[in-house]
Amino acid sequence: MHEQEQQIKFYQTGTFTVGNRLLADDQRSVQADVHRTNSLNSGHRACQGCGEALGARYAIDAAMEATGNQLIAVNATGCLEVFSTPYPETSWQIPWIHSLFGNAAAVASGVAAAQRALGRSDVRVIAQGGDGGTTDIGFGCLSGMFERNDDVLYICYDNEAYMNTGVQRSSATPPAARTATTPAMGHSPGNVFGTGKYVPRIAMAHGIPYVATASVSNLRDLERKVRFAMGIHGARYIHIFVPCPLGWGSAPEDTIKIARLAVETGLFPLFEAQHGAVTASTPIRHKIPVTEYLKLQKRYAHLFGKEPDIDRIARIQMMADRNIAEFGLLQ
Amino acid sequence: MLKQTEGSHAVAEAIALCRPQVICAYPITPQTHIVEALGEMVKTNELAQCEFINVESEFAALSVAIGASAAGVRAYTATSSQGLLFMAEAVYNAAGLGLPIVMTIGNRAIGAPINIWNDHSDSMSMRDAGWIQLYAETNQEALDLHIQAFRLAEALSCPVMVCMDGFILTHAYERVDVPTQQQVDAFLPAYEPRQILDPADPVSIGAMVGPEAFTEVRYLSHHKQLRALGLIPELATAFQKQFGRDSGGLIRTYRSEDAETIVVALGSVNGTVQEVVDEMRADGSRIGSVSICSFRPFPLGVLRDALQHAKRVVVLEKCLAVGLGGIVSDGVRKALSGIVLNGYTVIAGLGGRAITRASLRRLFEDAERDELEQVTFLDLNADAVSHELERESKARRTGPTAEAILRRIGTVASRIG
Numbered sequence: 001m002h003e004q005e006q007q008i009k010f011y012q013t014g015t016f017t018v019g020n021r022l023l024a025d026d027q028r029s030v031q032a033d034v035h036r037t038n039s040l041n042s043g044h045r046a047c048q049g050c051g052e053a054l055g056a057r058y059a060i061d062a063a064m065e066a067t068g069n070q071l072i073a074v075n076a077t078g079c080l081e082v083f084s085t086p087y088p089e090t091s092w093q094i095p096w097i098h099s100l101f102g103n104a105a106a107v108a109s110g111v112a113a114a115q116r117a118l119g120r121s122d123v124r125v126i127a128q129g130g131d132g133g134t135t136d137i138g139f140g141c142l143s144g145m146f147e148r149n150d151d152v153l154y155i156c157y158d159n160e161a162y163m164n165t166g167v168q169r170s171s172a173t174p175p176a177a178r179t180a181t182t183p184a185m186g187h188s189p190g191n192v193f194g195t196g197k198y199v200p201r202i203a204m205a206h207g208i209p210y211v212a213t214a215s216v217s218n219l220r221d222l223e224r225k226v227r228f229a230m231g232i233h234g235a236r237y238i239h240i241f242v243p244c245p246l247g248w249g250s251a252p253e254d255t256i257k258i259a260r261l262a263v264e265t266g267l268f269p270l271f272e273a274q275h276g277a278v279t280a281s282t283p284i285r286h287k288i289p290v291t292e293y294l295k296l297q298k299r300y301a302h303l304f305g306k307e308p309d310i311d312r313i314a315r316i317q318m319m320a321d322r323n324i325a326e327f328g329l330l331q
Numbered sequence: 332m333l334k335q336t337e338g339s340h341a342v343a344e345a346i347a348l349c350r351p352q353v354i355c356a357y358p359i360t361p362q363t364h365i366v367e368a369l370g371e372m373v374k375t376n377e378l379a380q381c382e383f384i385n386v387e388s389e390f391a392a393l394s395v396a397i398g399a400s401a402a403g404v405r406a407y408t409a410t411s412s413q414g415l416l417f418m419a420e421a422v423y424n425a426a427g428l429g430l431p432i433v434m435t436i437g438n439r440a441i442g443a444p445i446n447i448w449n450d451h452s453d454s455m456s457m458r459d460a461g462w463i464q465l466y467a468e469t470n471q472e473a474l475d476l477h478i479q480a481f482r483l484a485e486a487l488s489c490p491v492m493v494c495m496d497g498f499i500l501t502h503a504y505e506r507v508d509v510p511t512q513q514q515v516d517a518f519l520p521a522y523e524p525r526q527i528l529d530p531a532d533p534v535s536i537g538a539m540v541g542p543e544a545f546t547e548v549r550y551l552s553h554h555k556q557l558r559a560l561g562l563i564p565e566l567a568t569a570f571q572k573q574f575g576r577d578s579g580g581l582i583r584t585y586r587s588e589d590a591e592t593i594v595v596a597l598g599s600v601n602g603t604v605q606e607v608v609d610e611m612r613a614d615g616s617r618i619g620s621v622s623i624c625s626f627r628p629f630p631l632g633v634l635r636d637a638l639q640h641a642k643r644v645v646v647l648e649k650c651l652a653v654g655l656g657g658i659v660s661d662g663v664r665k666a667l668s669g670i671v672l673n674g675y676t677v678i679a680g681l682g683g684r685a686i687t688r689a690s691l692r693r694l695f696e697d698a699e700r701d702e703l704e705q706v707t708f709l710d711l712n713a714d715a716v717s718h719e720l721e722r723e724s725k726a727r728r729t730g731p732t733a734e735a736i737l738r739r740i741g742t743v744a745s746r747i748g
Contacts, residue, residue: 070530086539095534102390103421114382117382
């Protein structure tokens with residue numbers, strides 16, 4: 001117990017992380033608390049270094065803490081559903097339902113409606129899915145849930161492709177990335193430029209109370225956003241960046257590093273928006289060139305052959321620079 | 332209370348009396364009036380403690396109902412035609428999860444060509460999805476079946492579709508007897524879920540099941556329906572006791588006990604069939620009919636008992652198994668396994684084509700003489716068909732078939748006979 005609150009300046013540690021022992025109790029992360037709920041318990045079948053497993057555990061434990069453990073989760077089909085549950089070995093310590101690939105948001109709307117009908121205003125609802133289940137097949141139901149302003153927090157764990165079925169392109173797959181359906185072949189290897197959709201922006205266009213992006217590399221920021229989201233009502237959306245070592249061809253031990261590089265390069269901006277307007281963004285302290293991020297992943301290996309693909313790397317750098325300007329990330 | 336009202340409104344009143352807690356609405360003709368009426372009742376608080384949700388698709392409508400049902404409340408939705416197809420994945424899912432949702436189907440054809448009128452193609456396409464399927468003959472029965480449906484669904488933890496003919500029932504104004512809230516409350520106990528999403532007792536619902544247990548899970552779905560074969564007549568008896576009316580049950584026979592020719596049909600067409608039976612009986616024919624109310628589970632036993640003494644069975648179907656003939660006929664033939672009699676399939680009433688007494692009388696008289704084909708299309712315009720076939724044999728780019736047929740027939744879309 002700390003008798004008096006200490007003022008810690010995070011930059012002193014060289015990262016955004018800081019040891020919990022230096023912080024007052026209320027500043028400590030949920031994950032650092034021995035009383036955390038472990039809502040997604042250990043023993044599941046996720047790959048080594050799985051960003052999605054980490055993201056889900058962070059988010060759901062934080063939501064449990066914020067709701068006094070009065071939480072129901074709805075899960076889209078996908079890696080998270082498959083690795084966490086084959087009966088009878090479910091890892092979920094919370095009431096959890098999986099219905100289909102494309103309907104998690106709608107099922108969650110139903111669960112939330114049932115709580116209203118039952119007069120259980122204390123029980124809160126989260127829907128969660130990967131980028132395929134969110135930005136593609138589940139998009140209609142997601143948009144419907146948003147526009148009705150149903151009392152659901154939807155969390156998208158974005159690993160930028162359909163990993164559960166063997167790494168196929170989704171509408172969240174970035175340009176140049178190699179997937180099983182955008183092979184690194186031909187004149188424009190990997191995913192093409194100028195396609196895809198950015199769902200956080202689309203979520204904002206619905207004017208819903210809260211939209212945020214988060215990353216598994218920024219634990220406290222992620223937990224804070226989940227807690228904030230659970231503190232308000234209506235439709236809320238958090239889009240979490242979760243590296244996939246298997247699909248991205250990265251080392252399992254680099255998951256956090258890659259996630260942090262995505263933020264620090266500007267490729268994955270961290271921001272919050274309320275009722276359609278950006279209210280905050282997380283600044284980058286030292287801008288890092290995108291090559292540092294790309295080089296750690298085999299899905300971009302074709303950019304770094306005998307002759308580096310300067311043109312495409314420059315276009316990816318432009319995307320990062322545009323994000324930095326748009327969200328005011330360099331202050 | 333007796334009142335003159337539209338079929339859809341009668342059903343909406345029945346649903347409201349069942350105290351649903353979540354209703355999902357998405358418009359599609361001809362079920363729309365049902366959810367419109369319910370929306371009004373929720374808005375005016377005539378139906379209290381109920382969430383009415385305007386969703387963005389039928390897929391979402393049933394998905395919202397799935398979430399609500401899994402969270403422990405009574406959930407209802409309605410759809411028709413393309414809407415049922417669009418929610419197909421969720422239809423199977425609701426049954427697989429064992430969620431006692433009740434859904435009205437305002438029976439309508441499936442396109443292409445797009446057609447808003449009545450036949451049974453929509454609900455028949457979902458016959459093996461694991462839902463119980465009940466078909467109403469009249470508006471009164473449609474009303475009554477919904478009250479029975481919630482009790483049946485919740486007793487078995489199995490979803491139930493109540494199918495009523497689009498327009499013919501949904502839009503027809505008839506006299507119906509609307510029961511009181513006290514009567515319905517006495518018949519339908521509060522919903523007690525077998526499984527519920529409850530933070531006080533967390534369970535995982537809908538997780539993956541491998542080959543080691545999938546067969547057993549599926550068998551239990553089948554077993555549930557076999558239990559329904561016993562429960563449906565029991566509920567019809569209990570309903571009779573409570574409300575003083577015969578409604579529901581597995582099948583209903585009409586003057587078939589000594590009949591040589593028996594017509595089998597589902598839904599509202601049974602009214603016309605029974606009138607023709609009366610006419611022909613008056614002229615000395617030994618003809619009768621059987622109405623199938625429960626198509627899933629399919630009542631093999633009682634159907635066999637009802638049909639086995641006949642010389643011939645005519646199955647009148649408002650749907651087509653393309654490339655085979657009849658869907659109902661398959662089940663009827665299975666019921667009659669080992670019994671030698673003449674069986675005929677008649678495809679009738681597709682896309683709203685009226686099934687008239689005159690056509691049926693001609694048909695049944697042909698049947699009595701055993702002059703029917705195995706599969707007959709009632710009132711098929713053979714001239715239009717052969718002309719189109721000939722046209723297609725002569726040229727490659729013949730354009731849309733439906734348009735060519737209509738050009739040949741002329742603008743007589745209102746033709747009903």
